[in-house]
Amino acid sequence: MNxxxxxxxxxxxxxxxxSAAAAVVLLIMLKELGIxxxxxxxxxxxxxxxxxxxxxxxxxxxxxxxxxxxxAGFMAVGAYTAAVCTKFFFxxxxxxxxxxxxxxxVAMLLGILVAIPSFKTRGxxxxxxxxxxxxxxxxxxxxxxxxxxxxxxxxIPRHTNIYxxxxxxxxxxxxxxxFIHSKYGRSLKAIRQDQVASMLVSVDVRxxxxxxFALSAFLIGIAGALIGHLLGYTSPSAYGFTNIVDxxxxxxxxxxxxxxxxxxxxxxxxxxxxxxxGLGTWRWVVGGGLLCIIMVFRPKGLFGxxxxxxxxxxxxxxxxxxxxxxxxxxDE
Amino acid sequence: MSIIVQQLINFLQLGSIYALxxxxxxxxxxxxGLVNFAHGSVFGVSMYVLxxxxxxxxxxxxxxxxxxxxALTASCVVTSLVALLIxxxxxxxxxxxxxxxxxVSSVGVGMVLQYLxxxxxxxxxLRMPKLIPDIKFALLGVNIPLFKILIILIAIVTMILLxxxxxKTRLGTAMRAVSQDTxxxxxxGIATSRVISASFVFGAVLAAIAGxxxxxxxxxxxxxxxxxxxxxxxxxxxxxxxxxxxxxxLGGFIISAISILAPMVLPVSxxxxxxxxxxxxxxxxxxxxxxxxxxxxxxx
Amino acid sequence: xxxPILSLKNVSMHFGGIKAINDISFDVxxxxxFGIIGPxxxxxxxxxxxxxxxxxxxxxxILFGEKxxxxxxxxxxxxxxIARTFQNIRLFDDQTVLDNLKIAHYSxxxxxxxxxxxxxxxxxxxEARLEEESLEILRFLNLEHMANQKAGSLxxxxxxxxxxxxxxxxxxxVILLDEPAAGMNPAEIDDLNKLIIGIRDHYQxxxxxxxxxxxxxxxxxxxxxxxxxxxxxxxxxxxEVKADPAVLEAYLGKAN
Numbered sequence: 001m002n003x004x005x006x007x008x009x010x011x012x013x014x015x016x017x018x019s020a021a022a023a024v025v026l027l028i029m030l031k032e033l034g035i036x037x038x039x040x041x042x043x044x045x046x047x048x049x050x051x052x053x054x055x056x057x058x059x060x061x062x063x064x065x066x067x068x069x070x071x072a073g074f075m076a077v078g079a080y081t082a083a084v085c086t087k088f089f090f091x092x093x094x095x096x097x098x099x100x101x102x103x104x105x106v107a108m109l110l111g112i113l114v115a116i117p118s119f120k121t122r123g124x125x126x127x128x129x130x131x132x133x134x135x136x137x138x139x140x141x142x143x144x145x146x147x148x149x150x151x152x153x154x155x156i157p158r159h160t161n162i163y164x165x166x167x168x169x170x171x172x173x174x175x176x177x178x179f180i181h182s183k184y185g186r187s188l189k190a191i192r193q194d195q196v197a198s199m200l201v202s203v204d205v206r207x208x209x210x211x212x213f214a215l216s217a218f219l220i221g222i223a224g225a226l227i228g229h230l231l232g233y234t235s236p237s238a239y240g241f242t243n244i245v246d247x248x249x250x251x252x253x254x255x256x257x258x259x260x261x262x263x264x265x266x267x268x269x270x271x272x273x274x275x276x277x278g279l280g281t282w283r284w285v286v287g288g289g290l291l292c293i294i295m296v297f298r299p300k301g302l303f304g305x306x307x308x309x310x311x312x313x314x315x316x317x318x319x320x321x322x323x324x325x326x327x328x329x330x331d332e
Numbered sequence: 333m334s335i336i337v338q339q340l341i342n343f344l345q346l347g348s349i350y351a352l353x354x355x356x357x358x359x360x361x362x363x364x365g366l367v368n369f370a371h372g373s374v375f376g377v378s379m380y381v382l383x384x385x386x387x388x389x390x391x392x393x394x395x396x397x398x399x400x401x402x403a404l405t406a407s408c409v410v411t412s413l414v415a416l417l418i419x420x421x422x423x424x425x426x427x428x429x430x431x432x433x434x435x436v437s438s439v440g441v442g443m444v445l446q447y448l449x450x451x452x453x454x455x456x457x458l459r460m461p462k463l464i465p466d467i468k469f470a471l472l473g474v475n476i477p478l479f480k481i482l483i484i485l486i487a488i489v490t491m492i493l494l495x496x497x498x499x500k501t502r503l504g505t506a507m508r509a510v511s512q513d514t515x516x517x518x519x520x521g522i523a524t525s526r527v528i529s530a531s532f533v534f535g536a537v538l539a540a541i542a543g544x545x546x547x548x549x550x551x552x553x554x555x556x557x558x559x560x561x562x563x564x565x566x567x568x569x570x571x572x573x574x575x576x577x578x579x580x581x582l583g584g585f586i587i588s589a590i591s592i593l594a595p596m597v598l599p600v601s602x603x604x605x606x607x608x609x610x611x612x613x614x615x616x617x618x619x620x621x622x623x624x625x626x627x628x629x630x631x632x
Numbered sequence: 633x634x635x636p637i638l639s640l641k642n643v644s645m646h647f648g649g650i651k652a653i654n655d656i657s658f659d660v661x662x663x664x665x666f667g668i669i670g671p672x673x674x675x676x677x678x679x680x681x682x683x684x685x686x687x688x689x690x691x692x693x694i695l696f697g698e699k700x701x702x703x704x705x706x707x708x709x710x711x712x713x714i715a716r717t718f719q720n721i722r723l724f725d726d727q728t729v730l731d732n733l734k735i736a737h738y739s740x741x742x743x744x745x746x747x748x749x750x751x752x753x754x755x756x757x758x759e760a761r762l763e764e765e766s767l768e769i770l771r772f773l774n775l776e777h778m779a780n781q782k783a784g785s786l787x788x789x790x791x792x793x794x795x796x797x798x799x800x801x802x803x804x805x806v807i808l809l810d811e812p813a814a815g816m817n818p819a820e821i822d823d824l825n826k827l828i829i830g831i832r833d834h835y836q837x838x839x840x841x842x843x844x845x846x847x848x849x850x851x852x853x854x855x856x857x858x859x860x861x862x863x864x865x866x867x868x869x870x871x872e873v874k875a876d877p878a879v880l881e882a883y884l885g886k887a888n
Contacts, residue, residue, distance in 0.1 A: 067432045069439075117613060120620045124367045124574065127435060128566050129616070132609045135563060143600045175749060182748030182755070183734075183741045190724050190735045197722035200684055202711035202739035202802045211745070241559060245443045248436060281450055288443025292422045295437040299429055 016259075016309050020173050024166040031162055041162055043274055048165035049226045051266035052172045054250045055259065056219035062257035062305075063180060064212045065192030067127050070114050071247045073134035074217040076239035077110055078103035078224025080147055083156045083234055096159040096229070100168065103225030104218040110137075111217025115210040134244060141236040152235025153228075160230035168226060172219050177259055179215065188212055189257075242284060249287050252294045252301045261303030334474045343585075343592050345480050348487030349545050351584030353565035355494065355577055356538030362511040362575030363531035365431060369438040370418060372562030373445035374536055377414050378543035379460075379553055380453055381407040386461050400463040400544070408540040414445070415536035419529055427525065450555040457554040460547035483545045490541055491581065494534075498577070503530060511575060564591070567612050573625025582623060586611070635697075637662040637838050638683070638714075638806055643692030645675075645682050645862075652678040654862040655692070660806075660855075665832060665839045667853030667870075671882065675862040676842040677719055680808050683840075684716050685709040696806070711739025715804035717795040719811045719842075725784030729775065729794050732783050733766035736801035762801075769800050772834065773827065789820060793827070800831065806838045807831075813845040821847045828852055850874075858882070 027044060030036050036044070053075065060068045082103035086096065110133075117129050142150045179185050187208040190198040199205050228234040246269070254265020276283045294301065353375065360368045386403040393399060422437045464479040498504040509517040510527045518524045546561060547553065565580075568587045572579025587608055594604035615623060636659035645653040653675045660666045668676050681687045683694060685706040694701040701709055710716075715736075724732050741762060747755040770776045773793050778786065783794060792812055799807050809828070813821050829852055832839050843849050849856060849870070856873045858865040866876040873879055 067435060117616060121616050122620065123432065124361070124435070125570055125616060125620075127367055127369075128570055129613065131563075132567070132612070136606055136609055139602050139605050143602060178749045178751065179745075182745075183738055183743070184745065184748065186731065186735050187738060189727065189731075193724045193726060194722050196686070197718070197724070198735070199706040200686070200710055200716055200718075201736035201798060202707050202715075203735065204707045204738070241443070245439060248439060252436060281447055281455075284447040285444050285451065288440040288445075288447065291440030291443070292437045295429075295433050295440065296422070296425045299426075299433040299436075 016307070017170075017174055017177060021170055024170060027166065028162065043270060045160065045162055045165045045230060046270045046273075047263075047267045048162075048169045049223045049230065050246075050250060050270055051169055051263045052223040052226070053220050053247060054254060054262040054266045055172045055176050056216045056223065057247050057251045058257060058259075058262050059176065059179075059212050059216035059219070061251055062255075063185065063188045063192065064209065065188075066118055066209070066212075067123055068114070068118075068130040068213075068216075069127060069244050069248075070111075070130040070133045070217070071220050072239040072241075072243040073130075073137035074107040074111060074220040075224035075227070075243065076134075076137050076141060076234075076236070078107045078221030079228035079234045079239075080141065080153070080224075081106040081221070082225030083153045083228045084147065086157050086159065086229065087153060087155070091157050093157070093159055096164070099159075099229075100164075100222055100225045103228075104221040107221025107224065108214045108218040111213040111215075112210050114217070115213035118209050118213070119206050131244070134239065138236045138240055141239075148235075150236055152233060152237075154233045156228050156232050156234065158229060158232045160226050165226055165230075168222055172222070173259060173263075175215070175219075184208060184211055245284070245287055245291065249291050249294075252291065252299070255301030255303030255306070257305045258301070258303040258307055260306075260308040261301055264303060265301065334472070337472050337474045338476075339592060341476055341480050341484075343588050344484045345549055346591065347585035347588035348484050349542055349549065349561075349584075350565055350568050350587050351581040352487050352490060352538055352542035352545070353561055354568035354572070354580035354584045355491070356535045356542060357562065357565050358569040358572075358574055358577065358580040359538070360531050360535040361569070362577075363507055364423070364528045365514070366423065366434050366438065367574075368535070369435065370422075370442035370445060371438075371535065371539065372558030373442045373449070374411060374415055374418075374558070375539045375543055375562055376446060376449055376555065376558035378407045378411040378536070378540035379547055379557055380449060381410045382463075382540075382544055382547055383458055383460055383553075386463060390461055396463060396465050399461075403463070404540065404544050407544065408537045411536040411540040411543075412533045415532045416529060418445075419532045423532075424525070424529075427528075446555060446558065453555060455555055457552050460551045460553065462551075463544065463548050479548050483549055486541070486545060490538070491577075494538070494577070503527070507531060564608070567608050570622055571612050571615055573622030576622070576624045576626070579622055579624035635662075636660055636695075637697060638840075639695045640679075640683075641693040641695070643679075643682060643689050643694060645678055645687055646690045651862045653682065653689075653859075656859065656862075656864045657692075658857050658864070658867055660838060660840060662838055663832070663836065664854050665828065665841065665852050667849045667856040668840065668842045668859065669844070669849055669856060670859040670865070674859045676859060677810055678862075679859070680716060680810055680840075680842065683709075683808065684714060707739070710802050710804075713803070713805040714808065715799035715802040715806075716808035717792070717799055717810055717812060719814070721788075721791045721795055723783040723791055723794060723798070725782065727783060728780050729770070729783055729786070729797075730763070730766055730779040732794060732798050733769065733801045734762055736798045737762040737766070740803055766801060769797050772831070773797050788815060796827075796831070800835060804837065806840065809839065809841040809843075811842055811844065813843055813848045816845070818847055821845055821851075824848065825852045 031041060053071065057071050060066050082099040085099035085102050114130060114133050118126055121129065141147060147153055187198065187203045190203055191205055191208060195205055250265040250269045253269055254263070255261025273283065276286060279286065357368060357371050360366060360371070382403050385406045386399050389399045389402060418441050422441045423434055426434045426437060464482055467478040468475045469478065498507060506522045506527045509520065509522055510524050514524050564587055565584065568583035569580045571586055572583030590608045590611060591604045594607045598604065639659040641657050643653060643656050644651065668679060670676055678687070682689045683701070685701065685704050688703060696712070696714060724735065741758050743755045743758050767776060767779065770779055773796065775793060775797060778790065783791065786794065796809070796812065813824055816824065825848055828839060831837060841853065853870060855868065856870055857867045858873055858879050860882045865882055866873050866879050
């Protein structure tokens with residue numbers, strides 16, 4: 001019976017990915033048919049990019065359960081690295097993937113560095129350390145003439161388009177879903193619940209924390225690369241406290257430790273941001289307030305540690321049992 | 333010689349301000365067990381109240397002392413009210429929730445407050461009126477402005493008073509009990525929830541006093557003033573050991589020393605952030621609870 | 633006799649001025665069920681913590697076969713063959729019993745990150761193997777029907793058995809049980825005794841057990857170490873220990 005379970009679960013993971021891919025194909029078809037306006041398409045790109053960011057944040061804040069505020073720093077590093085690549089070294093479009101990967105990799109190196117304090121220090125301190133990391137990245141960028149100091153980089157080639165964004169998003173979904181269904185993902189969940197017990201059932205806590213941070217930073221770095229090449233400019237001020245809060249809002253809105261939730265959170269918040277454009281700086285008041293409201297009423301987010309497929313399964317099971325009751329023992 | 337004396341005074345002045353803000357942040361942590369990311373914005377609120385009240389008063393009266401006292405009182409009251417309001421809305425419903433939830437909520441509140449300030453008071457930098465008469469006197473051949481000495485004195489007096497309150501009063505005893513073990517303190521008949529609220533008021537008052545000192549010392553500020561100063565006092569508090577008042581004072585002065593010494597050696601002055609941060613990480617790697625923080629042994 | 637599988641040589645563990653363990657030495661032979669008893673706060677759990685690397689002993693040497701364990705990290709020691717259970721049960725409450733067991737396979741799973749990403753054959757085979765092995769252990773402990781239940785929802789007694797099952801998944805040679813019979817009635821203890829002997833024989837283990845319940849200690853332990861205030865009071869066969877005047881004094885007070 002359990003053999004069955006195993007294959008069933010594998011199938012559902014594959015199915016999950018296939019449905020995400022189908023959605024992307026549909027989106028691109030709509031674009032090609034000219035049904036989507038440019039502005040709608042832009043929103044979809046934002047959603048895609050931030051969904052990658054949220055997946056990355058979820059790696060550490062959700063699955064591993066460590067409260068980190070390093071994501072704005074990782075994103076900045078990804079954006080700058082990629083922008084420097086395309087601006088100064090190779091601006092031909094077909095080299096763009098190299099720049100994306102470079103952005104991800106440099107962010108990943110810093111991610112491993114940030115993981116080190118998480119081995120020993122308590123959660124509260126880590127929030128401060130990771131915030132510090134973000135602020136340091138910002139301050140270093142502000143002082144580097146080479147990348148335009150506080151003015152930032154302009155005229156970055158606008159390579160990002162819907163294909164790149166959705167391709168990267170599918171990649172991110174694929175990597176995260178494979179990861180969490182392996183021994184590494186299981187270890188993260190174990191560490192989240194009880195670090196000491198995890199160690200004492202042979203889980204290498206340091207290694208797994210490092211991997212989680214590395215993967216998280218890699219994904220967020222990729223997203224940074226995409227956003228830089230979407231907007232055509234990047235500046236240190238974009239990666240401060242406001243960016244941190246944006247990330248948190250999307251993670252907690254969608255749900256901790258959930259792929260479905262990550263995409264959902266990014267989608268809802270990006271659409272909301274577009275609708276709130278008229279509010280100007282009041283949008284941050286709304287964002288902060290929303291974060292509090294989520295915390296008070298639904299602290300794990302809408303999809304906290306659940307996936308859409310789990311929900312569907314539950315509904316299916318309920319309907320089945322309902323049918324059984326009505327129809328007697330028909331199935332037996 | 334004169335440079336050394338001047339820098340020494342600067343060090344003491346900055347250290348006092350950091351120490352006060354670090355204590356104000358650390359107290360809430362010690363008692364409510366919360367890394368309060370909204371504290372910077374509370375500090376910002378105190379500066380703006382101080383600014384508006386003192387600017388208004390200066391139009392009708394001349395005595396700087398009186399203005400200072402009234403404006404500071406107003407700022408303490410308003411800041412406390414704001415802190416209490418935040419506590420009621422965003423923290424109290426989460427007393428039983430996991431710690432992280434409250435921390436995230438505090439990040440949200442901080443954001444709301446900071447941008448409320450921005451949207452109501454504008455984004456341009458303001459100049460705090462002179463709250464302490466501009467008198468200078470000579471000491472060891474250096475002209476020292478009176479306000480620098482007063483800042484140090486006010487900070488010291490505040491710290492002594494706080495120490496007395498924590499050590500000698502009933503409320504102080506209750507606070508220490510709650511900070512050691514909230515649940516046990518509850519069983520002993522202490523109204524823990526009220527003590528926690530009180531700690532927010534204390535934190536707010538200390539932040540307001542520190543805000544008035546900061547305004548006097550540096551005069552120029554903008555809506556994001558809290559972000560900077562609180563970041564430094566975060567580091568100071570963590571360095572000294574969060575939750576420990578003596579640790580916060582120690583951390584405050586270490587950070588002050590770094591921010592005065594580092595620019596002398598470093599090419600870019602804002603790299604002092606990195607030095608201070610590196611020192612904090614180093615201390616945490618060696619002593620995970622900070623210099624004077626208590627070691628927590630988990631029972632297995 | 634054969635070489636000891638685990639031996640402690642003059643091990644001390646001091647916390648500041650407190651001597652939780654002071655200069656304790658003993659050997660455990662392979663295949664033995666070894667009891668550690670003593671009053672509350674005598675240092676029994678600390679002994680387990682020192683063996684499994686939670687604490688680094690302040691002095692002395694811990695040998696597992698030929699290997700010195702002193703400065704190894706807990707996960708290395710556990711992966712290397714010494715698993716344990718906890719006095720205050722530490723299961724991963726939100727996860728199913730089966731997932732709890734799967735986590736404990738960590739050290740001997742033979743696939744890497746890339747295998748997991750690409751769902752290689754090795755990944756699939758290993759996942760199938762560890763599921764099968766977990767289920768087999770559950771079967772042996774009569775817990776198979778609980779496999780898909782949340783660990784936190786189980787009764788106290790079942791949780792204790794799941795902890796033993798989880799420890800077995802680390803593929804240990806030595807297993808340390810920290811008060812496995814706490815809160816059990818005599819009938820349950822008799823069952824537990826049978827279970828402990830059963831797993832020892834089936835998995836060819838050496839078992840160290842800290843316990844207050846004399847029914848368990850005297851029932852199954854082949855050798856017993858008595859500790860008091862961090863010091864070794866006596867060591868020997870159950871009958872020898874029972875008759876030891878120092879032990880009687882510690883437990884019952886001075887005779888006259």
